Amino acid sequence: MGHEGVGFKSGSTRSGLPTTRSRVPRGRQIQKTFNNVKITVLCGFVTLLVLRGTIGVGNLTGSTLESEDQRVVEDIDRILREIRTDSEPEPQDPLSSLYFANSTAHNWTYAEAVEAVNYSLGPKISDWDQQRQVWLSQNPNFPNRLLGKHRILLVTGSPPNPCDNAIGDHYLLKSTKNKIDYCRLHGIEIVYNMAHLDKELAGYWAKLPLIRKLMLSHPEIEWIWWMDSDAFFTDMAFELPLEKYKNHNLIIHGYPDLLFEQHSWIALNTGSFLFRNCQWSLDLLDAWAPMGPKGIVRELAGKILTANLKGRPAFEADDQSALIYLLTSQQDKWMSKVYVENSYYLHGFWAGLVDKYEEMIEQNHPGLGDERWPFVTHFVGCKPCGSYGDYPVERCLSSMERAFNFGDNQVLRLYGFAHKGLVSPKIKRVRDQTSDPLQVKEKLDMAARITM
Amino acid sequence: MLERCIGERRLRQIQRGVQNMKLTFLCLLLTLLVLRGTIGAGKYGTPQQDFIELRQRFISHPHRALAEQNQPEPKPKKSDKDDEPPLRSLNDPYSLGPKISDWDSQRADWIRRHPERPNFLTKTKPRVLLVTGSSPKPCENPVGDHYLLKSIKNKIDYCRVHNIEIFYNMALLDAEMAGFWAKLPLIRALLLAHPEVEFLWWMDSDAMFTDMAFELPWERYAPYNLVMHGWDEMVYKDKNWIGLNTGSFLLRNCQWSLDLLDAWAPMGPKGPVRTEAGKILTKTLKDRPVFEADDQSAMVYLLVTQKEKWANKVYLESAYYLHGYWGILVDRYEEMIENYHPGLGDHRWPLVTHFVGCKPCGKFGDYPVERCLKQMDRAFNFGDNQILQMYGFTHKSLASRRVRRVRNETSNPLEVKDELGLLHPDFKAVQHHAS
Numbered sequence: 001m002g003h004e005g006v007g008f009k010s011g012s013t014r015s016g017l018p019t020t021r022s023r024v025p026r027g028r029q030i031q032k033t034f035n036n037v038k039i040t041v042l043c044g045f046v047t048l049l050v051l052r053g054t055i056g057v058g059n060l061t062g063s064t065l066e067s068e069d070q071r072v073v074e075d076i077d078r079i080l081r082e083i084r085t086d087s088e089p090e091p092q093d094p095l096s097s098l099y100f101a102n103s104t105a106h107n108w109t110y111a112e113a114v115e116a117v118n119y120s121l122g123p124k125i126s127d128w129d130q131q132r133q134v135w136l137s138q139n140p141n142f143p144n145r146l147l148g149k150h151r152i153l154l155v156t157g158s159p160p161n162p163c164d165n166a167i168g169d170h171y172l173l174k175s176t177k178n179k180i181d182y183c184r185l186h187g188i189e190i191v192y193n194m195a196h197l198d199k200e201l202a203g204y205w206a207k208l209p210l211i212r213k214l215m216l217s218h219p220e221i222e223w224i225w226w227m228d229s230d231a232f233f234t235d236m237a238f239e240l241p242l243e244k245y246k247n248h249n250l251i252i253h254g255y256p257d258l259l260f261e262q263h264s265w266i267a268l269n270t271g272s273f274l275f276r277n278c279q280w281s282l283d284l285l286d287a288w289a290p291m292g293p294k295g296i297v298r299e300l301a302g303k304i305l306t307a308n309l310k311g312r313p314a315f316e317a318d319d320q321s322a323l324i325y326l327l328t329s330q331q332d333k334w335m336s337k338v339y340v341e342n343s344y345y346l347h348g349f350w351a352g353l354v355d356k357y358e359e360m361i362e363q364n365h366p367g368l369g370d371e372r373w374p375f376v377t378h379f380v381g382c383k384p385c386g387s388y389g390d391y392p393v394e395r396c397l398s399s400m401e402r403a404f405n406f407g408d409n410q411v412l413r414l415y416g417f418a419h420k421g422l423v424s425p426k427i428k429r430v431r432d433q434t435s436d437p438l439q440v441k442e443k444l445d446m447a448a449r450i451t452m
Numbered sequence: 453m454l455e456r457c458i459g460e461r462r463l464r465q466i467q468r469g470v471q472n473m474k475l476t477f478l479c480l481l482l483t484l485l486v487l488r489g490t491i492g493a494g495k496y497g498t499p500q501q502d503f504i505e506l507r508q509r510f511i512s513h514p515h516r517a518l519a520e521q522n523q524p525e526p527k528p529k530k531s532d533k534d535d536e537p538p539l540r541s542l543n544d545p546y547s548l549g550p551k552i553s554d555w556d557s558q559r560a561d562w563i564r565r566h567p568e569r570p571n572f573l574t575k576t577k578p579r580v581l582l583v584t585g586s587s588p589k590p591c592e593n594p595v596g597d598h599y600l601l602k603s604i605k606n607k608i609d610y611c612r613v614h615n616i617e618i619f620y621n622m623a624l625l626d627a628e629m630a631g632f633w634a635k636l637p638l639i640r641a642l643l644l645a646h647p648e649v650e651f652l653w654w655m656d657s658d659a660m661f662t663d664m665a666f667e668l669p670w671e672r673y674a675p676y677n678l679v680m681h682g683w684d685e686m687v688y689k690d691k692n693w694i695g696l697n698t699g700s701f702l703l704r705n706c707q708w709s710l711d712l713l714d715a716w717a718p719m720g721p722k723g724p725v726r727t728e729a730g731k732i733l734t735k736t737l738k739d740r741p742v743f744e745a746d747d748q749s750a751m752v753y754l755l756v757t758q759k760e761k762w763a764n765k766v767y768l769e770s771a772y773y774l775h776g777y778w779g780i781l782v783d784r785y786e787e788m789i790e791n792y793h794p795g796l797g798d799h800r801w802p803l804v805t806h807f808v809g810c811k812p813c814g815k816f817g818d819y820p821v822e823r824c825l826k827q828m829d830r831a832f833n834f835g836d837n838q839i840l841q842m843y844g845f846t847h848k849s850l851a852s853r854r855v856r857r858v859r860n861e862t863s864n865p866l867e868v869k870d871e872l873g874l875l876h877p878d879f880k881a882v883q884h885h886a887s
Contacts, residue, residue, distance in 0.1 A: 043478075043482075046482055046486075047482075049486070050482070050485050050486050050489060079821055079822045079825060080594060080595055083595060083825060083829075122861035123861055123862060123863040124863065125863045125865075131864070131865075131866050132866075134866075135866045139876065141876075141881035141882055142876050142880075142881065142882065143882060146882065147568060158601070160853035160854075161853060162594075162595050162598040163598065166590070166591075166594035166595070166597065167590055169595075169597035169598040169600075169601055170590040170591070170597040172597075172601050173586070173597050173600050173601045173604065174622070176601065176604055176605075176608075176620075177604075177620040177622060180604075180608070180618050180619075180620050181620075184617050184618065184619070189612050190608055190612065191608075191612070192604075192605045192608050192609075194602070194605060194836075194853075195836075195840060195845060195855045196854070196855065197843075197845065197855070213843050213844075214843075216865040216866075217842065217843055217865065217875055218875070219866060220876070408622075408623075412623060414645055415625075415641045415642075415645055416641075417623060417625065425588030425589060425622070426624070427623045427624065427625070433549040433550050434550060435550040435551065435552045436558070437552075437558075437644040437645065438558050438559070438561070438562045438644075438647060441562075441645060441647075442562075
């Protein structure tokens with residue numbers, strides 16, 4: 001023990017006590033520093049590994065259920081983005097080069113632009129009435145009347161890609177169901193278009209080539225009825241008074257004073273109108289189309305329309321303004337065959353109607369078609385499919401739901417049901433089931449009052 | 453001072469000990485961290501969970517569907533609770549409605565009184581009502597409604613060409629029979645309200661027409677009241693739960709059908725009835741997984757256990773795809789276009805491509821989302837091409853929404869016939885008789 005103590009003591013005087021730092025050999029110091037550095041590097045390496053393992057992107061060997069879902073979520077985001085956008089490039093607008101190439105050198109006028117573009121809906125047909133008559137006589141199995149009534153084809157549509165706003169597709173679906181219901185009750189065929197038949201006449205003008213194409217393909221159809229996708233049938237019992245129109249070829253909702261005296265840009269509404277399948281209609285379509293082609297023509301035409309129509313804001317030419325301009329500037333040529341209808345709501349502007357539905361249910365009954373029970377409620381300006389409309393989104397959506405349910409009640413009534421309220425998708429039974437359902441059916445009147 | 457208490461040697465020992473402890477502690481901490489990162493520590497959280505929480509707090513979720521998934525289930529509102537019917541007990545029998553026993557004569561009387569709405573459009577072609585539907589609420593998947601819209605457009609097109617009426621249902625007629633059973637009360641209500649309809653054709657919303665030229669062989673079904681896609685051996689011998697498919701079937705409007713619906717319904721009511729029935733079905737039917745009773749399994753069970761009563765009026769069609777499982781069809785469309793033509797309806801050119809399991813309206817189905825949605829686009833375009841060719845157009849490719857012209861405009865449009873003859877086909881012709 002004593003020896004040890006001595007030995008230790010002597011050793012300690014030689015080891016690295018703080019007071020005797022100068023006496024520590026260099027080697028030992030370097031070794032110590034080297035050890036420290038090793039440990040630091042090792043710790044740094046381990047830290048990096050750990051960080052990479054936890055926060056790093058990519059393979060986690062022990063992934064949990066949440067991370068699996070996270071990946072699926074990211075996948076769905078990517079897929080939805082792909083579906084929404086069209087991976088194909090926009091076709092080159094052949095007219096834009098025309099515009100930009102010469103715009104500095106030459107100030108295009110509308111007439112020049114129309115001539116340069118030289119747009120046409122198709123080869124000129126001059127004998128459509130005769131062609132159609134011959135075909136009908138050769139095809140008695142495809143008459144233009146069914147049960148005494150002229151055949152009508154309802155045409156509507158929407159763009160082929162998903163709506164920017166997902167709720168827009170839901171209301172397109174409801175609008176389509178609403179049209180299916182009315183047309184089933186009235187023996188009308190439906191064409192739902194999702195194809196851009198003519199890239200020059202895109203947007204609201206797309207209905208022109210479509211209507212022409214359908215007229216020429218279906219000679220058995222007497223009336224083509226265009227209806228916007230944002231218009232809902234709210235009177236399921238109302239039947240179009242076609243006998244009133246036997247001397248007319250275009251039936252459109254509007255106000256004659258707004259049209260002839262004020263030249264207002266909302267004097268007529270092209271959201272819901274009927275064209276007779278005849279030569280006159282083909283001629284009108286040909287006269288209507290020139291303002292439509294995308295690009296320079298539509299822009300210059302827009303300026304003319306804004307200058308000539310009351311209240312029209314400045315934007316490119318739209319089909320409604322163009323038709324009003326055409327009919328007012330060539331009154332003598334066309335107006336004798338145009339019926340400007342306002343005795344019922346072939347088009348009913350939604351804002352003045354949707355709040356009155358409960359009042360209508362209480363006081364009136366279906367079948368009237370006018371302000372007491374509107375035939376069509378048209379959600380102009382709402383644009384639920386796009387990113388923004390002219391009205392607050394919530395008001396638009398809840399009003400569309402109300403209009404849909406208001407019409408749907410008249411359909412559900414046949415089966416003994418009704419919606420619980422105009423905003424509710426839920427339904428309740430309003431007529432008990434019976435073992436004699438056909439007795440009830442015989443007494444059912446589509447135009448009877450609705451009880452809620 | 454400490455030196456003098458303990459002694460230098462001791463002090464150094466302690467110092468060294470402390471340093472060792474520090475090192476040990478540090479290493480232990482590191483080890484714990486690494487373990488937590490790789491294996492996870494359950495309820496104490498993993499770094500991934502931390503990351504998700506952080507992300508959620510700072511970045512708003514772009515999609516309704518997926519945000520809902522991370523939030524807890526909202527408490528059911530009182531008004532919802534009132535609507536929920538009390539769950540039916542096992543010994544309380546369910547009924548679709550008051551028993552009717554003379555439907556055939558009631559119906560015949562009505563048809564006699566209303567000659568303007570005959571139940572046969574021509575000698576052989578019956579009046580058909582195609583019935584489909586979806587929920588009145590927006591889809592949870594943001595593009596679900598878009599695919600429902602395309603699906604109904606597809607059905608509108610087929611039915612216009614074939615002179616078939618459509619009923620699109622968005623109403624839950626009986627809350628007890630919710631889910632796949634909802635079609636039963638609907639079908640009964642429609643049969644009774646439309647005596648002029650001879651055949652009711654139920655079709656799921658995830659089924660699309662891919663052969664626009666195929667007309668159903670109505671004469672073949674004259675002796676039968678129920679036509680489903682399936683195979684006799686798979687149903688009656690194997691008792692396989694997918695021996696037939698109730699996603700697309702025909703039901704004649706007659707007393708037999710009302711009786712069938714009454715016999716089919718008992719397994720449907722939500723709650724213990726459906727759960728117990730599910731157990732019976734799994735036990736009896738081949739390959740059926742464990743879940744509550746569904747209408748398809750119940751139909752197989754009914755046909756197997758009451759064969760003598762029903763089988764002679766049931767036709768299990770396998771000559772064409774009244775229902776065509778999408779998995780084996782969608783990759784072959786290009787091959788079909790090259791080798792065959794529309795109007796066949798079978799494996800060469802399927803009448804119906806049915807996206808079983810895809811559930812585009814819900815959050816996630818049984819198949820990867822991408823494959824489902826892209827294939828639904830292809831199937832839609834495959835069918836749509838046959839409609840567009842009537843007007844001289846076609847899709848640029850089966851994946852593309854864009855169309856291109858394939859037939860020029862002419863000043864004699866009535867002399868041009870469309871290739872498939874769908875503009876004025878025989879099966880759309882009106883009976884030529886003095887009206």
